[in-house]
Amino acid sequence: MAKYKEKTILMDEQTAKRAVSRMAYEIVERNRGTDNLVVIGIQTKGVTLAKLILERIREFENISLPMGSLDITFYRDDLTRLSKHPIVAGNDIAFSVEDKKIILIDDVLHSGRTVRCAMDEIFDMGRPERIELAVLVDRGRQELPIRADYVGKSVQTTSEEYIDVDTADGNINKVSICERA
Numbered sequence: 001m002a003k004y005k006e007k008t009i010l011m012d013e014q015t016a017k018r019a020v021s022r023m024a025y026e027i028v029e030r031n032r033g034t035d036n037l038v039v040i041g042i043q044t045k046g047v048t049l050a051k052l053i054l055e056r057i058r059e060f061e062n063i064s065l066p067m068g069s070l071d072i073t074f075y076r077d078d079l080t081r082l083s084k085h086p087i088v089a090g091n092d093i094a095f096s097v098e099d100k101k102i103i104l105i106d107d108v109l110h111s112g113r114t115v116r117c118a119m120d121e122i123f124d125m126g127r128p129e130r131i132e133l134a135v136l137v138d139r140g141r142q143e144l145p146i147r148a149d150y151v152g153k154s155v156q157t158t159s160e161e162y163i164d165v166d167t168a169d170g171n172i173n174k175v176s177i178c179e180r181a
Contacts, residue, residue, distance in 0.1 A: 004162050004178035016172035019152030024056035038100045043071040045107035048167040068093030075117035098126035107165040109135040112146035137163050
């Protein structure tokens with residue numbers, strides 16, 4: 001991967017916390033509660049974001065929703081370009097997706113290919129009632145007809161830019177636009 005340098009800070013820690021809170025409230029509101037709702041985070045930073053959203057839902061709804069994590073490595077259309085030996089984190093979904101309302105969570109929506117891979121993998125596990133997408137940053141430039149239902153921040157980027165979500169220690173410390181160095 002090319003080297004990148006920070007260009008602009010999109011969100012500091014407090015701004016990210018507010019975005020996570022807003023997304024959590026919107027998820028509960030649009031689904032008229034939490035009945036039949038499950039959350040699946042896409043490895044790796046989508047899992048961190050999913051945990052933070054679930055923590056907020058738990059705080060204001062007093063309920064713990066089922067959560068799973070999904071590794072889309074083997075569903076990627078560019079797998080052979082990545083590495084001869086890709087690192088696979090594995091899936092951790094201890095519930096049936098059949099007839100569930102799934103909130104699929106990732107940190108950044110760019111081309112839409114990761115989300116497509118995740119949906120393919122979910123459908124291989126069963127037929128959910130519905131899948132909704134939550135992302136911290138929608139950077140535009142989708143190559144597929146995929147749009148997020150819940151967005152922390154939308155920003156238009158160039159093909160030379162990269163969104164860096166710093167999730168050290170299980171928190172979102174900052175979100176930056178970076179450019180090739």
